[in-house]
Amino acid sequence: xxxxxxxxxxxxxxxxxxxxxxxxxxxxxxxxxxxxxxxxxxxxxxxxxxxxxxxxxxxxxxxxxxxxxxxxxxxxxxxxxxxxxxxxxxxxxxxxxxxxxxxxxxxxxxxxxxxxxxxxxxxxxxxxxxxxxxxxxxxxxxxxxxxxxxxxxxxxxxxxxxxxxxxxxxxxxxxxxxxxxxxxxxxxxxxxxxxxxxxxxxxxxxxxxxxxxxxxxxxxxxxxx
Numbered sequence: 001x002x003x004x005x006x007x008x009x010x011x012x013x014x015x016x017x018x019x020x021x022x023x024x025x026x027x028x029x030x031x032x033x034x035x036x037x038x039x040x041x042x043x044x045x046x047x048x049x050x051x052x053x054x055x056x057x058x059x060x061x062x063x064x065x066x067x068x069x070x071x072x073x074x075x076x077x078x079x080x081x082x083x084x085x086x087x088x089x090x091x092x093x094x095x096x097x098x099x100x101x102x103x104x105x106x107x108x109x110x111x112x113x114x115x116x117x118x119x120x121x122x123x124x125x126x127x128x129x130x131x132x133x134x135x136x137x138x139x140x141x142x143x144x145x146x147x148x149x150x151x152x153x154x155x156x157x158x159x160x161x162x163x164x165x166x167x168x169x170x171x172x173x174x175x176x177x178x179x180x181x182x183x184x185x186x187x188x189x190x191x192x193x194x195x196x197x198x199x200x201x202x203x204x205x206x207x208x209x210x211x212x213x214x215x216x217x218x219x220x221x222x223x224x225x
Contacts, residue, residue, distance in 0.1 A: 015044045015073065021054060022061045029062035039067040039100070039122075042085040046072055055089045055097075067098040067122050077125065087116040098122050105133070106140035106147055113141075129185025131158065152220075155186045156213055162186075163209055176203055183209075192220055 014021050029036045038058045043049035055066050068089050070081035081101025090097040099118035103109050104126045112121050127133050132150055139145035162182055166175035183200050187193040196216045203209045 013044075013073075015040065015050060015054060016048070018050070018054060018057055022057045025058050025061035025063050035064035036062065037065045037067065037098075038063045039069065041069045041071055041073050042082055043072045048072075049085065051085050052088050052092045055093050059093045059095050063095060065096040065098060065119075066093065067100050068118075069124075070099070070101040083112055083116050086112070086118055090117045090119075096120065100124060102126075103133075103137075106137045109137045110141060129155075129182070129188050152190045153217075155190065156217060159183050159186050159213065160210070163206060167206065172205060176205060176209065179203075179209065 014024070025036065025038060040051055040054055040058075042051045049072070051068055055068070058066050066089065068086045070083050070085050071077070071079065083099065083101070086097065086099040086101075096119040097116075098120045099112045099116050100122040101124075103112060103121055103123045108126075109121045109123075112118065121137070123133060123137070130150070132147075136147040140147065159179070159182070163175065163179050166179055169175070170178070180201050180203065184197050187197055193216070196212060199212050200209065203212060
């Protein structure tokens with residue numbers, strides 16, 4: 001289903017209207033006292049890859065940096081990100097370029113930096129169920145520290161922490177609804193969690209979640225992750 005932002009000719013739909021991109025970036029740069037950054041995809045579809053030209057326009061319009069997701073709008077999040085597009089943009093502009101797409105480990109982050117020459121990496125879906133990834137990237141890139149395997153106990157504990165953080169910001173009903181999908185991501189790859197995931201999707205209160213997690217831990221405390 002097309003997103004409302006795209007249907008209103010905003011967001012990635014602007015890739016098809018370079019002149020409008022320039023107008024918007026120039027207007028924002030003139031209106032705010034802070035650096036303006038722009039995030040784009042490689043193009044609207046495979047037949048209209050124009051990240052390089054759009055990046056140049058953004059630079060000319062005053063953008064201080066640009067992030068490039070190496071997928072087209074038509075790809076969504078499917079397929080593989082084309083890091084070569086990021087490399088091409090980096091070679092075409094003088095402002096910092098941030099690479100985005102398929103960063104699932106600290107090794108991916110290093111490989112992107114090395115193969116594209118980009119100035120930094122942006123991590124998106126890779127942190128779903130794995131918030132440790134950001135620190136792993138920093139530790140590996142800056143200090144050469146290899147990541148350790150995250151245990152099931154650490155993941156269960158993180159679900160509880162995540163829930164507490166949400167409850168500080170939102171009503172319990174809303175917080176638990178939001179937690180459900182995140183809990184499924186945390187549990188991905190842990191054996192014997194299919195039933196637990198199903199039950200968590202029915203949870204409505206903090207106590208429901210805690211009870212389900214504690215029952216599961218009691219039943220699986222001898223298993224190895």
